[in-house]
Amino acid sequence: MRTELINDIIGWDTANWSKSLDYWNQKIDIKGKNYNCLEIGAEQGGLSLWLALNGNKVICTDFSYFDQPQILQKAKNLHRKYNCERKITYQPLSALEIPYDNYFDIILFKSVLGGIGSNKIKDVDQLVINQIYKALKPGGKLLFVENTAASLLHKYSRKWFIRWSSEWNYSKLKDIVKLFSSYKTLNYKTVGFLGTFGRNEKQRIFLGKIDAICDYLIPKSNRYIMIGVAEK
Numbered sequence: 001m002r003t004e005l006i007n008d009i010i011g012w013d014t015a016n017w018s019k020s021l022d023y024w025n026q027k028i029d030i031k032g033k034n035y036n037c038l039e040i041g042a043e044q045g046g047l048s049l050w051l052a053l054n055g056n057k058v059i060c061t062d063f064s065y066f067d068q069p070q071i072l073q074k075a076k077n078l079h080r081k082y083n084c085e086r087k088i089t090y091q092p093l094s095a096l097e098i099p100y101d102n103y104f105d106i107i108l109f110k111s112v113l114g115g116i117g118s119n120k121i122k123d124v125d126q127l128v129i130n131q132i133y134k135a136l137k138p139g140g141k142l143l144f145v146e147n148t149a150a151s152l153l154h155k156y157s158r159k160w161f162i163r164w165s166s167e168w169n170y171s172k173l174k175d176i177v178k179l180f181s182s183y184k185t186l187n188y189k190t191v192g193f194l195g196t197f198g199r200n201e202k203q204r205i206f207l208g209k210i211d212a213i214c215d216y217l218i219p220k221s222n223r224y225i226m227i228g229v230a231e232k
């Protein structure tokens, strides 16, 4: 895939986060299927772009679309750049209340759960994963990629160096796994350790390349990205 396209789909620490696309491609054939898809917390709609370019219909949604038209406009501009607006519709939507039942072949999100998880609502992550379950068709799949608590080094560096880390809930890998007990299957892998420490994208890409070589040396629960496929 071209670098510009990967940047437009993934946007941040692309060397590590783009591994989600490879993993999902291994687990599900999405090419030319015209699947009914929903992206949650899409912001600029990178994953909607990926699905639409592969010949699927997508509803691209975000909570911010309720009151931030400039974010919705960015998503529309991105999709127009690749001439795939015909495959995508837009909707403001909260993951806490998904108004569909047994409807989607594919639901997907990237880096969303942790933001909702900082909410004070009790068991809010579970609520989101249950809402997604309800909205999937039987046999439908959730594709997700999310930050994890990872190592102590990640924990302390987030505390000191990342402005918005107090607004993010970094769940432990084992706690994310538990959310999927009602699903038929959950397959996942973890990737990435150093990439997140880059101060700009150039540094992150460089560190992400080191991660690609060294990932196997890092314990699975210390890697900072979880990539998953859960089937209803």
Ligand SMILES: C[S@@+](CC[C@H](N)C(=O)[O-])C[C@H]1O[C@@H](n2cnc3c(N)ncnc32)[C@H](O)[C@@H]1O
Residues within 6 Å of the ligand: 010, 011, 040, 041, 042, 043, 044, 045, 046, 062, 063, 064, 093, 094, 095, 096, 109, 110, 111, 112, 115, 116
């Ligand atoms: C870190 S951004 C990730 C955006 C995009 N998925 C990406 O990876 O570039 C988190 C997104 O979740 C959205 N969000 C926050 N609370 C939400 C909710 N309750 N339902 C749906 N989306 C929500 C935010 O508006 C924001 O766009």
